[in-house]
Amino acid sequence: MASESNLQHSLEFLRELAARQGVAPDDADLEAVLGFLNVILPALAEIERTLPPETPV
Amino acid sequence: MSLRGLAEELKTGVLSPREAVQATLDRIERLDGKLNAYISVRAEEALAEAESPPRGPLYGVPVAVKDVIDVAGARTTAASRILADNVAVRDATVVARLRAAGAIVVGKLNTHEFAFGAMTTSPHFGPAHNPWALDRICGGSSGGSGAATAAGLAAGTLGTDTAGSIRIPASFCGVTGLRPSSGLVPNDGVVPVSWTFDAVGPIARSAEDCALLLDAIADTRSVVEGGVEGLRVGVVEALLDLADPRVADTVRAGVSTLVELGATAGPVEVPLLAEAGTIKQLVMLPEASNAHLEWLRTRLADYGADVRARLLAGLFLPATAYVTGQRARRVYCESVSRLFERFDVLVAPAMPVVAPRIGEQEVELGGERVAFRLSVIPFNSPWSLAGLPVLSIPCGFVAGLPVGLALVGGRHADETVLRVGHAFQRATDWHDRRPPEPV
Numbered sequence: 001m002a003s004e005s006n007l008q009h010s011l012e013f014l015r016e017l018a019a020r021q022g023v024a025p026d027d028a029d030l031e032a033v034l035g036f037l038n039v040i041l042p043a044l045a046e047i048e049r050t051l052p053p054e055t056p057v
Numbered sequence: 058m059s060l061r062g063l064a065e066e067l068k069t070g071v072l073s074p075r076e077a078v079q080a081t082l083d084r085i086e087r088l089d090g091k092l093n094a095y096i097s098v099r100a101e102e103a104l105a106e107a108e109s110p111p112r113g114p115l116y117g118v119p120v121a122v123k124d125v126i127d128v129a130g131a132r133t134t135a136a137s138r139i140l141a142d143n144v145a146v147r148d149a150t151v152v153a154r155l156r157a158a159g160a161i162v163v164g165k166l167n168t169h170e171f172a173f174g175a176m177t178t179s180p181h182f183g184p185a186h187n188p189w190a191l192d193r194i195c196g197g198s199s200g201g202s203g204a205a206t207a208a209g210l211a212a213g214t215l216g217t218d219t220a221g222s223i224r225i226p227a228s229f230c231g232v233t234g235l236r237p238s239s240g241l242v243p244n245d246g247v248v249p250v251s252w253t254f255d256a257v258g259p260i261a262r263s264a265e266d267c268a269l270l271l272d273a274i275a276d277t278r279s280v281v282e283g284g285v286e287g288l289r290v291g292v293v294e295a296l297l298d299l300a301d302p303r304v305a306d307t308v309r310a311g312v313s314t315l316v317e318l319g320a321t322a323g324p325v326e327v328p329l330l331a332e333a334g335t336i337k338q339l340v341m342l343p344e345a346s347n348a349h350l351e352w353l354r355t356r357l358a359d360y361g362a363d364v365r366a367r368l369l370a371g372l373f374l375p376a377t378a379y380v381t382g383q384r385a386r387r388v389y390c391e392s393v394s395r396l397f398e399r400f401d402v403l404v405a406p407a408m409p410v411v412a413p414r415i416g417e418q419e420v421e422l423g424g425e426r427v428a429f430r431l432s433v434i435p436f437n438s439p440w441s442l443a444g445l446p447v448l449s450i451p452c453g454f455v456a457g458l459p460v461g462l463a464l465v466g467g468r469h470a471d472e473t474v475l476r477v478g479h480a481f482q483r484a485t486d487w488h489d490r491r492p493p494e495p496v
Contacts, residue, residue, distance in 0.1 A: 017373060022354040025369055029357075032366035033373060040370075043335040044378050047385050055384045 010034055060118060060212040060266035067117040074107040074117025077212075078161050081119040085164070085210050091495035092186050094195075094204035096124045097132055098164040106161050115273055116159035121211040123199050124165035125172050126257065127246040128152050135248045136168045136179035138359040139352050149246025151215060151257050151274040158273040163211060167201030170364045172217055172250050173345060174198055175225050175433050180361040184415050187229060188492035189458055193412040196225035202260045203230035207492055213261040213270050219250040220337065221437025223258050227449040228407035228461025233478065233488055234260040235267045238469045239444030242275045251344040254337070254441050263488050264448060264478030271471065279472045281479035285318045288477060291325030291400035296436055300409035301422060303455040308406045311452035311462040311481070315404070318480055325403055327439060328392040329385075334434035336389060337442045339374065339382025346371030363430075386442060393443045397467035402477055407449040407461030409436055440465050448474040451487040459487075 011030045018025055025033070058066075066072045082100050089095050103119070110117050122128065125135045127145035129152075134140050152162060167185040169177050177200025178184040185200040187193040188208040195204045199216025203226025206214050216223040218236040227234025235258045242257045249255055259270035268279040292312055297305040316322050329336070346353065349368050357365065396403065409432055410420045419426040440447045445465055452462035462481075466474040482488050 014373060018369070021350070021372055023357060023369070023372060025357065025365075028362075029365060029369055032362075033369050036366070036370045037373060040335060040338060040374070043332075044339060044374075044381060047332060047335060047339075048377075048381050051381065051385055051388065055388055057380060057383045057387070 059263055060261050060269055063212050064115060064118050064269065074110050074161060075104060077117050078103050078107040078119050078163060081163055081211060088208055088495055089210060091191060092188060092204050092208055092210070093183050094167055094185050094201040094208065094210055095121070095164045096134055096136060096167050096182055096201070099128070099131055099162060102130070103161050103163045110159045110161060111157055113158035114269060115155065118160045118212050119163045120155060120160045120213050120215070121164045121166050121202070121205055122152060122162060122215040123168050123172070123202050123217055125168055125217055125248040126152060126215060128162050128165065131165060133165070133248065134182070135171045136182045137170050138181045139356050140248070141181065145246070147246065150243040152246070154274050154276070160273065166199070166205055166214060169198035169200065170361050171248065171349070172198040172219065172222060173364050173367060175221060175430055177201065177226070178415060186415070187412050188495065189231060190412070191495055192414050193458070194229065194415050196229035196408070196412060198222040199260060200226045203227055203232055203234070206230065206232040206260050206262060213259060213266055215257055215270070215274070216260050217247060218256050218258055218441065219254045220341065220441055221433055223260060224407045224437060224447055224449040224461065224463060225433060227260055229412035229459065231451045231459030231487070231490060231492070232260055233263050233267050233451065234258065234449045235271060235471070235475065236441065236447045237271060237275060237471050238446045241469070241471060249348045251341040253340050253344060256441070263482050264450060264475045265482070267448070268475045271475070277471070279475055281475050283476050285315055285320045285477055285480045288315070288320040288402065289400045290315055290320050290322040291396060291403040292322055293327055293403055293405035294324045295327065295330055296405040299422065299435060300406045301455070304406050304409060304411065304460050307453035307455060307460040308404070308462050312404055314481060314484055315477070318484055325396060325400060327396065327403070329389050330435065330439055332385070333389060333439040333442050336382055336385045337438040339378045340386060342367065342371035343374055343379045390443045393445070394468065402474060403465040405463045405465065406436060407463040408433065411455050411458035411460060436463070444468055446471040446474050448478045450478045450481060451490070452485070453487060
């Protein structure tokens with residue numbers, strides 16, 4: 001029940017972010033995006049952690 | 058016949074441009090109903106243009122381009138519903154250069170929707186079918202370019218490659234494809250995926266044919282003769298270990314051929330290989346979302362589900378992700394460039410598997426079912442992340458389906474990978490094998 005509630009919160013959060021950019025995805029789209037973010041955000045955090053801080057763009 | 062052989066016959070008058078174009082159009086008419094390599098065919102225009110093409114190195118040669126590349130007066134659909142009626146006003150620079158070299162553009166080739174996927178199974182224009190097995194994908198996104206080249210529906214083609222889109226169909230269709238160094242070939246007049254990584258390049262039957270096309274579109278003068286004596290080959294063992302063992306064995310045999318020709322080979326460890334896919338996505342996804350932002354707002358339902366999900370993903374990454382991606386890319390590029398102090402080329406499987414069946418979303422690797430779209434990333438993203446030239450050449454077959462060997466060169470060493478590919482193809486006949494005609 002709790003995880004279902006978390007999922008709904010996450011989808012609602014993404015829906016709001018999308019709306020602020022003028023985009024209106026449905027729940028199926030957002031669930032696909034959420035699955036992707038759940039993979040890439042930890043990988044991003046790891047890259048941020050190991051990247052030498054003095055590295056410029 | 059090879060593109061070079063055809064060009065020679067046209068130059069010497071054995072064949073006229075009109076005859077060459079008509080023969081290609083006849084073949085498209087006869088076979089493309091089974092392959093779906095073409096989205097549109099310029100039959101009347103091509104025949105008219107064949108009356109007096111410029112007397113350049115591609116005089117009268119029938120070519121075709123992926124349908125994300127503008128040809129004046131023709132539709133550029135990107136295999137999408139959104140651009141289904143989009144007629145290009147002017148030629149992309151690469152098309153103008155092909156024409157200036159004498160080539161005749163006979164049509165526009167099927168692609169994954171918006172060149173943003175590895176299958177070429179557009180829900181709007183239908184899948185391109187692999188000439189080696191019609192129930193299998195051509196790979197993507199330049200799948201029509203791979204299929205048309207393999208089936209002889211054009212003497213040479215252009216594709217585009219952001220994350221493997223030339224190399225994947227070249228590997229799956231048993232033809233030769235070059236992703237040029239980033240920035241070598243102009244991208245204007247091409248529907249973008251990701252400005253940092255997009256590259257237009259040739260798919261043809263051989264390295265020699267790819268060199269002819271590259272020279273036309275990049276204004277280069279490639280010398281493919283010279284062999285591989287003393288060439289230092291770095292073998293990317295980590296990718297061989299990840300691939301289907303049958304594919305890995307086929308690629309290892311290809312490395313042995315290079316050694317027999319005089320090269321030396323040794324293992325190479327590519328730094329940040331496991332991270333390269335993520336770093337690339339951090340840059341590519343926001344750029345793709347940005348390129349599509351207006352259509353995401355107004356035409357969201359008109360995308361296929363897979364492309365829509367990928368484009369939406371880029372909207373939700375934090376701004377810092379893009380910056381981190383660019384910074385990590387700098388570190389990666391510097392590390393990889395140092396490898397080319399020890400090696401002239403790197404060798405790896407172009408793909409970990411042979412072409413999956415149309416509709417299959419997963420492939421078997423290491424005893425596990427893996428999403429096909431994820432399986433391709435380690436084999437393609439590391440090289441395009443660094444903007445390196447990569448030539449995929451046929452090096453054998455597994456279960457009757459082609460296997461591609463990737464030759465990776467240092468930045469702007471496009472001529473080197475073409476030279477190595479040419480030497481390999483002079484010693485082997487994998488690139489001369491033809492699929493059966495579809496019935």
